[in-house]
Amino acid sequence: MxxxxxxxxxxxxxxxxxxxxxxxxxxxxxxxxxxxFIIYDHVQYLNKETGFPQDELFRFTVLTFGKDRELSQxxxxxxxxxxxxxxxxxxVTTNAVPxxxxxxxxSFRLKPSPEESESVNAAYYFADEHALETFGVKLIExxxxxxxxxxxTNTIENAPNVAIxxxxxxxxxxxxxxxxxxxxxxxxxxxxxxxxxxxTMLSPWPRSSRPPENTILVPMINPGMYQHIMVRTQAGERAxxxxxxxxxxxxxxxKRVIINIEALDQVKQDYDASDxxxxxxxxxxxxxxxxxxxxxxxxxxxxxxxxxxxxxGTRRALGARxxxxxxxxxxxxxxxxxxxxxxxxxxxxxxxxxxxxxxxxPALDNSYVAVTALAVFAMTMLAVVVPAKRAANISxxxxxxxx
Amino acid sequence: xxxxxxxxxxxxxKRTPLISILMVLAIAVGIGITMTSLSVYHMMAMDPIPHKxxxxxxxxxxxxxxxxxWNTPDDLPYQLTYQDVQNLANAPVPALKTPSFRTGFSVHMxxxxxKPFVESARVVNRDFFDMFELQFIYGGPWSQTExxxxxxxxxxxxxxNERLFAGQNSVGKQIYLDDxxxxxxxxxxxxxxxxxxxxxxxxxxxxxxxxxxPFSLTAVKELAxxxxxxxxxxxxxDTFQDKLNSEELWLQFWVQLNTAEEKQEYxxxxxAYMQDQKAKGRFNRENLEFGLRNVVEWMEYNxxxxxxNRVLVGISFMFLIVCVANILGLLLAKFLxxxxxxGVRRALGASxxxxxYQHIVEVSMxxxxxxxxxIGIAQLGLWGIRTTYGYYSDLATMDITMYLAAPTIALLxxxxxxxxxxxxxxxxxxxxxxxxx
Numbered sequence: 035m036x037x038x039x040x041x042x043x044x045x046x047x048x049x050x051x052x053x054x055x056x057x058x059x060x061x062x063x064x065x066x067x068x069x070x071f072i073i074y075d076h077v078q079y080l081n082k083e084t085g086f087p088q089d090e091l092f093r094f095t096v097l098t099f100g101k102d103r104e105l106s107q108x109x110x111x112x113x114x115x116x117x118x119x120x121x122x123x124x125x126v127t128t129n130a131v132p133x134x135x136x137x138x139x140x141s142f143r144l145k146p147s148p149e150e151s152e153s154v155n156a157a158y159y160f161a162d163e164h165a166l167e168t169f170g171v172k173l174i175e176x177x178x179x180x181x182x183x184x185x186x187t188n189t190i191e192n193a194p195n196v197a198i199x200x201x202x203x204x205x206x207x208x209x210x211x212x213x214x215x216x217x218x219x220x221x222x223x224x225x226x227x228x229x230x231x232x233x234t235m236l237s238p239w240p241r242s243s244r245p246p247e248n249t250i251l252v253p254m255i256n257p258g259m260y261q262h263i264m265v266r267t268q269a270g271e272r273a274x275x276x277x278x279x280x281x282x283x284x285x286x287x288x289k290r291v292i293i294n295i296e297a298l299d300q301v302k303q304d305y306d307a308s309d310x311x312x313x314x315x316x317x318x319x320x321x322x323x324x325x326x327x328x329x330x331x332x333x334x335x336x337x338x339x340x341x342x343x344x345x346x347g348t349r350r351a352l353g354a355r356x357x358x359x360x361x362x363x364x365x366x367x368x369x370x371x372x373x374x375x376x377x378x379x380x381x382x383x384x385x386x387x388x389x390x391x392x393x394x395x396p397a398l399d400n401s402y403v404a405v406t407a408l409a410v411f412a413m414t415m416l417a418v419v420v421p422a423k424r425a426a427n428i429s430x431x432x433x434x435x436x437x
Numbered sequence: 438x439x440x441x442x443x444x445x446x447x448x449x450x451k452r453t454p455l456i457s458i459l460m461v462l463a464i465a466v467g468i469g470i471t472m473t474s475l476s477v478y479h480m481m482a483m484d485p486i487p488h489k490x491x492x493x494x495x496x497x498x499x500x501x502x503x504x505x506x507w508n509t510p511d512d513l514p515y516q517l518t519y520q521d522v523q524n525l526a527n528a529p530v531p532a533l534k535t536p537s538f539r540t541g542f543s544v545h546m547x548x549x550x551x552k553p554f555v556e557s558a559r560v561v562n563r564d565f566f567d568m569f570e571l572q573f574i575y576g577g578p579w580s581q582t583e584x585x586x587x588x589x590x591x592x593x594x595x596x597x598n599e600r601l602f603a604g605q606n607s608v609g610k611q612i613y614l615d616d617x618x619x620x621x622x623x624x625x626x627x628x629x630x631x632x633x634x635x636x637x638x639x640x641x642x643x644x645x646x647x648x649x650x651p652f653s654l655t656a657v658k659e660l661a662x663x664x665x666x667x668x669x670x671x672x673x674x675d676t677f678q679d680k681l682n683s684e685e686l687w688l689q690f691w692v693q694l695n696t697a698e699e700k701q702e703y704x705x706x707x708x709a710y711m712q713d714q715k716a717k718g719r720f721n722r723e724n725l726e727f728g729l730r731n732v733v734e735w736m737e738y739n740x741x742x743x744x745x746n747r748v749l750v751g752i753s754f755m756f757l758i759v760c761v762a763n764i765l766g767l768l769l770a771k772f773l774x775x776x777x778x779x780g781v782r783r784a785l786g787a788s789x790x791x792x793x794y795q796h797i798v799e800v801s802m803x804x805x806x807x808x809x810x811x812i813g814i815a816q817l818g819l820w821g822i823r824t825t826y827g828y829y830s831d832l833a834t835m836d837i838t839m840y841l842a843a844p845t846i847a848l849l850x851x852x853x854x855x856x857x858x859x860x861x862x863x864x865x866x867x868x869x870x871x872x873x874x
Contacts, residue, residue, distance in 0.1 A: 050857065054766045061759050065752055072748070097555050099543040099615040147671070189675050222671050259615070260541075260661070291543045291553045307826040312745040314825060315474070316752070318818075322466055323756055329459060330763035337770030389748065 041366050048341075051334055055367075056374040059410060062327045063378025064385050067406035069316045071386070071398050076313045079241065080306060085200075085234035086132055087170040089269045090123070091298035092276050093131045096261045100289025105257040106186045108287060112263070113164070115286055121271030126168040127255060129160040130238045131262050133302045137238030142250070144207060146223035154206045154218075156199075156248040157237030165251055166198070168266045169235065174201065176214050176230035183229075184253040190221050194253045198230035202247030226252070240302075241309065272297060324413065331417040335363065339425040351430035363422035364415065371414045375407045382406070438791075439798065446799035449775075456771055457803065460764050464807025467760030468847045469814025474749040476819060476839045480832040481642075481742045485634045486570070490732035493568060494692050494700065496525065496707060497728035500684055501669060502721045509738070513728045515638070516665065516686040519655075521714075525690055526562060526652070530706055533693040535562040536652050539636060540660045542614035544597065544648070551601060557663055558591075558614070558648035559636075560655055566592070566625075568693050569635060574598075576608035576623030579651055583622070587653035591619040594647040598624045614648070617658070625649075631831040634732055636689055637739040638665045642832060655681075662687045684719075694729075704729055757850060764803075764854040772796060772862040779862055780870030789863045796859035797852065804851025808844035815843065 045052050096112075098105060109127050116125035130137030137157055145151035159165065163179040176198070185194045204213035217225040237246040267275050280292045296304075303310075339346070346359055386398025450457045484490045497513040498521055507514045517525075522536040538560050545553035563578040565571075575598075579590040591614065598607055611618045628645045654660065659677040666687040674680050694700040704727070711725040730738055779792055815835065822833040835843075 050769065051766060054762050054769075058759055058762045061755055061762075065755050065759075069752060097541075097543050099545070099553065099613075101616050190673060258661075289553075291555045293555050307828065308743070308745065311822060311826040311829070312749070314821065315749055315818075319470060319752055319756055322470065323759060326463055326466065326756075326760060326763055329463070330759075330766055333456065333459065333763070333770060334766045337766065337773075340770070340774065392744075392747075395748075 037362065038365065038369070041362065041369065045366060045369065048338070051338060052370050055331060055334055055370045056377065058327050058330055059371055059374025059414065060378035060381060062323055063375055063403070063406055063410050064382040065323060066320050066410070067379075067382040067403045068385050068389060068398060069320050070406065071402045072389075072395060073313055073316050073320075074402075075396060076309050080309065080313075082236075082240065083234050084133060084236045084240065084302070085169075085171050085232075086236070086298060087266070087269075088133075088299040088302060089297075090170065090266050090272065091168075091264060092267070092272060092279075092296060093134070093262060093264050093298065093301065094279055094283075094295040095293050096263060096283065096290055097293065098259050098261070098287075098290040100287070102289070103287065105259075105261070106255060109255075109257045109261065109263075112283065112286055115282070116263070116265055119275060119282070121268050121275055123266040123268065124164050124168040125263060125265040126161050126164040127257060128165065128262050128264055129256070130157070131264065131298075131301065132159075132169065132236060132238055133240055133298065133305055134238050135305045139237065139244060140220060142207070142226070143219040143222075146219045146225070148222075151219075154203065154248060155244050156203050156250050157239070157244075157246070158250050158252055160252050160254045160256060162253055162255055166230075166232070168264050170266060171235040172233040173198075173230055174233050176228070178230060179251075179253040184255060186255045186257075188256045190224065193221070193224055195225055195227060196229045196253060197226040198232060198251040199228050200235045200247060200249045201231055201233055202245065203250055204228065204231050206245070206248055226250075239305075241305070324410075327410075328413055328417050331367075331414050332421065335367065335418050335421040339363070339421050342425075343428055346425055346428045347430050350428065356426035359426040359428075360419075360422045363418055363425060367414060367418040368411075371411055375411060378410070379403050379407055442795045442798040443802065445795055446802045449771075449799055450802070453771060456767055460767050460803050461807045461810065463760045463763050463767075464804055464847055464851055465810035465814055467757040467850065468808050468811025468843055469818060471753040471757045471846065472811060472815035472835070472839060472843050473818030473822070474746065474753045475842070476815065476835045477822065477829065477832050478742060478746050478750045479839055480631060480834065480836070481746060482736075483632070484733055485630050485632045485736075486732060489570070489693075492693050492695050493732050494694050494703070494729050495735050496690055496692060496703075497730075498707065498711060498720075499722065499726040500686070500720060503723055505669060507669075511726075511728065513726060514667065514669075514686045515739070516667065517688045517690055518684055518686055519681045519688060522688045522690050524710065524714075525692075528706065528710070530692075530703065532699065532703065533564040533568050535565040535568065535691055537561045537565065537635060537689045537691060538655075538687060539639070539646060539663045541663045542648065544601070545613045546601065547613045547618070554600075556597060556648050557646045558650055559646040560650055560652050560660060562652050564693075565649070565691075568691060571628060572626040574624045574626050575606045576621070579622045584651045584653055587651060587657045589617055589619040589654070590622040590651065592623045592625060592649040593621055594625055594645075595627055597647045614650070619650070632736065632741060634736055634741075635691060636664065637736065637741060638689075639663075640828070641736075641739070641741045642828060700729065757846075761850050761854045764851065765857065768800065768855055768858040769861070772858045776862060776865050777870040779865045780867045783865060784867035784871055792863040792865075793859050796862055797855055800851050800855030800859065801848055804848045804855075805844055807851065808847025811847055812840065812843045 113125050116122055139155055139157040141153040141155050143151045143153045162184045163181055166173060166178050183194060183196050185192050207213060207218055208216055213228050214231060215228060217227050219225055235249050237249050240246040276295055279295050283292050382403045389395050390397050498517060499513050500518060506512050526534060526536050539557055540560055541555060541557040543553045544556050545551055563584055566578045574595055583590050598604060601612060607621045607624060610621050612621060630645060632641055633643055633645060666685055668685045670684045672683045674683050692703060694703050707727045708725060711720050714720050819833040823830045
């Protein structure tokens with residue numbers, strides 16, 4: 035019915051064109067399926083919930099060089115002053131800025147050392163009872179810090195003994211039981227009691243291989259010469275408040291420098307810039323690759339047809355209908371295409387495993403290969419239809435005229 | 438003959454403008470995309486100090502207890518402890534050497550004229566300037582005495598000099614770093630490196646620091662590191678002195694070893710040092726291990742070229758293959774359609790070689806044209822990268838190597854694409870075509 039055998043024989047007589055087509059289709063399938071999977075992986079990451087109201091927050095850094103003031107007192111005064119600015123919801127000093135790429139993490143243990151115990155790595159934020167409202171994270175169990183929980187210190191002896199943890203951390207540390215009220219340990223044998231659990235609260239490095247969902251808040255303040263402050267405002271007022279921040283802070287005390295005044299969504303954007311870049315480049319490559327392949331198929335079919343003008347004319351003269359001619363080219367293309375897709379799908383999977391082995395890319399989802407193969411098939415068929423239709427219009431008289 | 442072939446090629450181009458433009462575009466897009474990713478890769482992987490990169494070495498010591506791992510392929514920590522760095526710096530080895538780390542200050546003049554600003558600073562020994570070939574506009578490195586006595590001296594970049602002293606010779610003048618007054622000992626010219634190869638810890642493509650101060654000030658001024666501080670052992674670190682005595686890893690160290698013998702000897706020295714330390718109770722492990730990598734090896738070890746970039750270069754070359762396959766198909770179409778004409782030429786006495794040569798010249802013309810347009814597309818792509826990602830702004834450019842590479846790759850690609858069609862067409866037997874005309 036489809037005249038597969040004669041078409042195949044005809045293909046064997048002009049191998050090069052067919053092999054070229056096959057090669058193009060194979061590479062296109064392999065590259066497009068892997069690239070689109072990487073794009074999907076990046077998009078999924080970019081859309082991940084961070085837990086922070088990014089459009090209401092901004093951060094800045096204070097470098098104090100004056101030695102004539104006690105820093106913890108100064109920062110208490112600064113925070114109080116910031117909270118009094120109309121439009122500001124809350125402000126807090128912290129050791130690390132969420133989503134910025136820089137901060138601290140540690141391994142926390144289920145049991146005090148030297149006991150053998152499991153440990154969970156988590157990023158930690160040192161901040162006082164204002165952190166919860168400033169960060170805008172949602173408390174789902176337990177309570178916030180009380181002022182008496184907070185320690186102003188830089189020594190381990192006076193370190194705090196309570197913590198608020200993220201849900202992900204609680205589940206990682208205590209997989210089988212409710213975590214609220216339980217102790218876990220840091221600095222070897224210092225206990226931290228979980229007094230509150232918050233919903234999503236990402237670490238400063240959301241792209242890291244260390245699970246970015248594992249975070250804890252410790253009620254400790256250790257203001258240094260290099261100090262981060264986070265401010266949460268009404269979304270509409272943020273820009274105006276950010277503009278006056280340097281003057282306001284320097285008016286309060288001038289032996290310091292204010293730097294990095296930056297909105298949190300901007301901070302995240304900077305952190306993600308390389309991901310966005312990779313995504314854009316891949317999208318460009320896919321688009322161009324697909325159009326180049328389509329053009330190539332178009333050109334090759336055109337060439338095949340022009341080479342076979344006489345043959346088509348002869349067939350038409352011998353009684354073949356226009357639809358037979360169109361079908362001939364469609365079937366021929368489909369055969370080459372299926373061969374290319376077969377090789378392409380195998381190399382896509384192989385390429386995927388290679389990429390996974392060398393780079394931190396998750397395993398290629400086979401559905402991506404399938405969808406890409408379908409799309410490439412549809413595209414090549416479309417690229418064939420126009421030249422095939424034209425071929426069908428070749429008049430039988432051409433065949434008789436030039437032999 | 439060559440000029441004639443070029444003329445023939447141009448005529449052929451004009452006869453089938455659509456298919457010719459398509460081929461040129463295919464090469465151009467292929468080259469454009471390949472050159473975009475290759476340029477960034479090239480800039481990232483480029484040897485930053487080619488005439489010296491095999492001489493500058495970064496030692497590593499495995500201070501970790503047996504059974505402890507580090508996130509490096511050979512489990513050696515990237516950085517060193519303060520005690521080790523001090524011992525290596527003070528050892529009587531006749532080589533240029535320097536410890537190094539990054540810190541930062543508020544810079545001001547203790548007057549309301551200049552608004553204080555923040556600058557990061559590099560803390561090094563005076564050998565640093567010689568080793569890394571920094572050029573001085575004014576003055577020079579601090580003296581050996583100043584280094585020994587931990588004098589507050591500073592070397593500033595021309596940028597800071599411009600800001601504080603309007604570009605005048607500021608040697609001998611005082612500036613304030615935090616609350617201490619430092620004497621300017623020299624002003625360096627703009628240090629034009631795009632890979633910060635001497636400290637790859639916090640962004641290999643950040644700008645170099647604008648201030649340099651003696652390493653001996655570390656303990657005196659209790660300078661905090663603006664880089665990575667990695668503890669691996671349970672230690673109570675409450676004071677700065679605790680940190681200096683601890684096993685915390687937070688410092689870099691560079692030594693210049695000019696010959697293979699010097700490197701060999703330095704390796705032996707490191708081994709002897711570790712054995713000595715082991716006798717004193719440190720280096721608690723079965724096998725003592727050290728690393729001594731030169732600049733190129735160090736950059737590779739620190740994976741300076743990002744993963745994403747390697748993937749992109751691979752994908753773009755595959756893309757180029759698709760373009761070549763495409764052009765091959767189109768050339769096949771174009772050349773074979775011309776078979777009758779070639780038949781006549783062959784009958785009139787053109788040799789196979791001449792026909793082949795003629796077609797290769799034609800293909801090369803397409804390739805060259807495509808390569809030139811490709812450079813334009815690559816510039817567009819690099820501009821896109823610069824605007825998307827400011828961090829790459831110094832990397833997303835083409836240097837002379839890349840400008841030459843673009844047409845070379847284009848010629849090569851078109852040559853590969855043209856080889857088979859040209860061979861096919863030169864085998865044309867004249868008889869068939871003469872008959873049918």
